[in-house]
Amino acid sequence: MIEALDLLHGRPLVVLTGAGLSTDSGIPDYRGPGSPSRLPMTYQEFVSGPAARQRYWARSHLGWGRMRRADPNPGHLALAEIAPELLITQNVDGLHERAGTPRLVALHGRIADVVCLGCRQTSARAALQERLAELNPGFAERYADVAVRPDGDVDLEETAGFVVPPCAACGGVLKPDVVFFGENVPAPRVERCYAAVDGLAGTRGALLVAGSSLTVMSGFRFVRRAAKAGVPVVIVNRGQTRGDELATCKVEAGCSEFLAGLRSSRAAA
Numbered sequence: 001m002i003e004a005l006d007l008l009h010g011r012p013l014v015v016l017t018g019a020g021l022s023t024d025s026g027i028p029d030y031r032g033p034g035s036p037s038r039l040p041m042t043y044q045e046f047v048s049g050p051a052a053r054q055r056y057w058a059r060s061h062l063g064w065g066r067m068r069r070a071d072p073n074p075g076h077l078a079l080a081e082i083a084p085e086l087l088i089t090q091n092v093d094g095l096h097e098r099a100g101t102p103r104l105v106a107l108h109g110r111i112a113d114v115v116c117l118g119c120r121q122t123s124a125r126a127a128l129q130e131r132l133a134e135l136n137p138g139f140a141e142r143y144a145d146v147a148v149r150p151d152g153d154v155d156l157e158e159t160a161g162f163v164v165p166p167c168a169a170c171g172g173v174l175k176p177d178v179v180f181f182g183e184n185v186p187a188p189r190v191e192r193c194y195a196a197v198d199g200l201a202g203t204r205g206a207l208l209v210a211g212s213s214l215t216v217m218s219g220f221r222f223v224r225r226a227a228k229a230g231v232p233v234v235i236v237n238r239g240q241t242r243g244d245e246l247a248t249c250k251v252e253a254g255c256s257e258f259l260a261g262l263r264s265s266r267a268a269a
Contacts, residue, residue, distance in 0.1 A: 004236070020213075025073045054164055061136070072096075076096055076101075077099050089104065089107060097110075113125060209236065233249075235247045
């Protein structure tokens with residue numbers, strides 16, 4: 001850990017975070033040690049028909065009701081104080097925003113927002129949560145002990161009969177305003193992130209990855225971009241990542257512990 005802190009000392013930073021950063025807030029990880037295997041719903045499955053959307057929203061109704069009560073942990077708060085040149089998060093939980101991080105790209109969107117696939121109007125997930133509760137009385141109480149998954153989903157198969165409301169504006173299909181598997185990250189978000197990573201090359205900056213296995217290309221591409229430009233890459237993650245061979249330094253440690261140390265070392269500079 002000391003080697004990584006020394007390498008990052010005094011450098012401009014772009015930080016890429018993943019689900020491992022939010023485990024200390026009580027939100028489980030996707031692929032960390034001990035994480036259960038899971039097959040998240042794809043965009044193609046979601047739009048395939050009412051049954052798939054019923055399954056998604058029934059499970060999300062339970063999971064998001066708990067996820068929204070999670071608070072930023074010391075890792076989120078440390079990053080907000082460090083205030084990197086840009087923080088790129090693959091997480092949809094909104095905890096970086098609540099911690100006060102000033103320059104942020106939510107690469108995959110935010111689970112607290114909902115979009116209509118018909119009229120494209122966006123609305124608050126909290127308002128939909130109230131509609132779901134009214135249309136499905138007692139549902140949340142009946143399944144209060146099911147296990148929560150990382151993206152607000154839960155481990156539940158019994159979703160028959162769950163009522164999903166349409167868009168209040170046009171009657172269209174409602175979807176969480178997040179990037180599902182099978183969807184592309186909006187190009188402007190990707191370009192902003194590339195620009196930030198490219199900017200590190202001329203400032204002796206570094207890319208820090210915290211809590212991501214880098215399994216999906218949406219995050220891994222920034223590590224490849226940095227490494228190709230000769231920008232130092234530090235990866236902090238429990239367990240192997242797809243980017244280990246590209247890393248200048250790999251740290252097997254918890255994110256909160258490492259980021260608290262990084263904040264202290266930069267504050268003392």
